[in-house]
Amino acid sequence: MSFSLAIVGRPNVGKSTLFNRLVGRRLALVDDQPGVTRDLREGEAKLGDLRFTVIDTAGLEEATDESLQGRMRRLTERAVDMADICLFMIDARAGVLPADEVFAEILRKRARHVILAANKAEGQAGEAGLLEAYALGLGEPLRLSAEHGEGMPDLYSVLQPLAEGFEARAAAEAPEVDVDLTEEEQEFGEDEEIGGTSRDFTRDKPLQIAVVGRPNAGKSTLINKLLGEDRLLTGPEAGITRDAISVTMDWDGTPVRIFDTAGMRKKAKVQEKLEKLSVADGLRAVKFAEVVVVLLDVSIPFEQQDLRIADLAEREGRAVVVAVNKWDTEGDKSNKARELREEFARLLPQLRGAQLVTVSAVTGKNLDRLREAILEAHAVWNRRVSTSRLNSWLGAMTEAHPPPAPGGRRIKLRYMTQVKARPPQFVVMCSHPEELNESYKRYLVNGLREDFDMPGTPIRLFFRSQADRNPYRNKTKSTPSRLRKHLGKDRADAPKKKR
Known part of the structure; x- marks a missing residue:
């Protein structure tokens, strides 16, 4: 039975560092400045023989209004309500602050199980803060150092009895099954293709989609609309998203994993270290994705940065779908649609024939068309052509338009095959x-x-010379050294001819 563990606390107490240690990878961005994490990030954690879902949350702020900090706090409170266990972290070196006392009171009222941890407690610098933590009334604090991995056995000893309790409760609540299926019946239908693609999409291997674009294009709003809940932090401010957050969902019968990425500005404008890390995180999401949705703003479509982002996805070899967001704000839709398609064909010839879909992340308009375009792009991305068809096609193409003849020497195209999809x-x-x-x-x-x-x-089209496959190319025939010595000896022993 897997349970969920939400890591909560003030900004910059080391929540993302502990998250990365539990999942075994540097998934969450980590920096010295507070407030780096803004969205909820989930990961599959492993601690000894325990397997559970860990949630990295934004730092708890005291703001309760509609500001960015207030929205971040509500998102964290939502994670507290959903999680089975909350790990409340304080900074042992800073000690217990008034904000920690406020949040401890919130957790006492809302959380099901609370574990108190004093992070950054390595050495003697954290002794005083560790003792102060007892005053929060949340039990004995764990002494941790997320950066150095200290205190993980203690965390395991606290989580193990709770995990056993969740497993026993799940077994008691599990419904009875009247019919036992055979292995053949359980595997029935696994080979059925979905939407004409080259493979099935399952929960274990969903369709990987990355949504990229400039800041404030509506990427997080679009994903929230697909999820049907405010899972990602949104707002009028540009650049809210920092981490590349992935969410798994069932999109009208298709299991998908969608990456929400940080907005990518021009390289010259990206000066801060944190924004560079955010952009790098988004680029990694593009490399992991199978289909990349380039999201444009209908008010300023096909800006220079939009073209760079689309070209990046093409150079990475990903299937590309262009979606124009905020379509509900456009007045003259027919003329605008024609203008968008003309600009697309003119400015992005390397993506000739790619799907262009107009959507509205706020109203949900045309999201079904976006799904169809993504599945079609994925099917084309996986397409294979037989060698016989390719060679027949190559002969017809060279006959219609022969290759050039530089220096009067005609280039001959002899053979063609597909090596990869x-x-x-x-x-x-x-x-x-x-x-x-x-x-x-x-x-x-x-x-x-x-x-x-x-x-x-x-x-990708590569041209190779058949001579490149000959291992003896550019090598002259020569007599082996041992044979030359033998021949020389025979010649010396042979009688000399008389003149």
């Missing part, structure tokens, strides 16, 4: 590949898109 990658064996110009390569790539129905997906 996700994205589709092809290799053409030819003579003198280094002399083939870019325009002819684009001619073949565009032909692949049109003739094999691969719109919008990145296509």
Whole structure:
């Protein structure tokens, strides 16, 4: 039985550091300044033989209004209500502050189980704060050092009896099953394809989607609308999201994992270390994703930064869908839609044929079309073409438009095959590949898109010389040294010819 553990406390007490240690990876951004974490981040934690879900929360603020700090506090309180156990962390070196006392009172009223931990307690610097923690009335505090990994056995000893209690309760509440299914019946239907894709999407292997774009484009609002709840922090301020937060959900029957990323500004404007970490976290999300949704603002679409982000996704080899948000605010929708498609075709020729969908994250308009576009882009991204069809196609293309002949020497395209999908990658064996110009390569790539129905997906086309596969290329025939010595000896022993 897995349980959930929410790590709560004031800003900069080490919550994200402990989160990273429990999940075994640096998932959450960590920095010296307070208030780095803003959204709820979940991860699969492992501590000894315990397996549970750990939740990293924003630092508890005393604000209760509609400010950013107030919204962050409400999101953290929501995590407290949902979690089975709350780990309340204080800074042992700073001691118990008035804010800690306020939040301890909140946890006493709202949390089911509270564990008190004094972090940064390594050495003698945290002794005084550790003793002060007893005054909070939450039991004996654990002495931890999340950065150095001290106190993990003590945390395990506290969590283990609670975990056994959750497991016993779950077993008692489990419904009885009247019919036992055979293994064959349990596996029935696993090979059925969803939406024509190359694989099934399951809870263990969902469809990976990353939503990227400039700040304040509405990425978090869009994901909240799909979830049907305010899971991610939103607001009118630009740059609220800092971590690349992933959420798993069932989107109309399709298991998906969506990454909400930080808004990406121009590189010249990114000066602070924290924003650089946020952008780097978003770029990692793009690399893990299968489909990238580039979200634009309808009021200022296709800005220079939008083009860079879309080009980045294409260079990473990901399937791309362009979504134009805030469509509910647009007045002249028909003319605007035509203008958007013209600009898309002109400014992003490398994504020729990719899906462009107009959506509204606030009202939920056209989100079903966005889902269909994502599934179609994923299917194209996984497409494979047989070698026989490719070679027949290559012959027709070269006959219609022969390759160039630099220096009067015609380049011969002899053979073609697909070596990989996700994205589709092809290799053409030819003579003198280094002399083939870019325009002819684009001619073949565009032909692949049109003739094999691969719109919008990145296509990798490589040209190789058949001579590159010959291990004896550029090697002259030579007589082995031992044979040369033997021949020389025979020649010396042979009688000399008379003149």
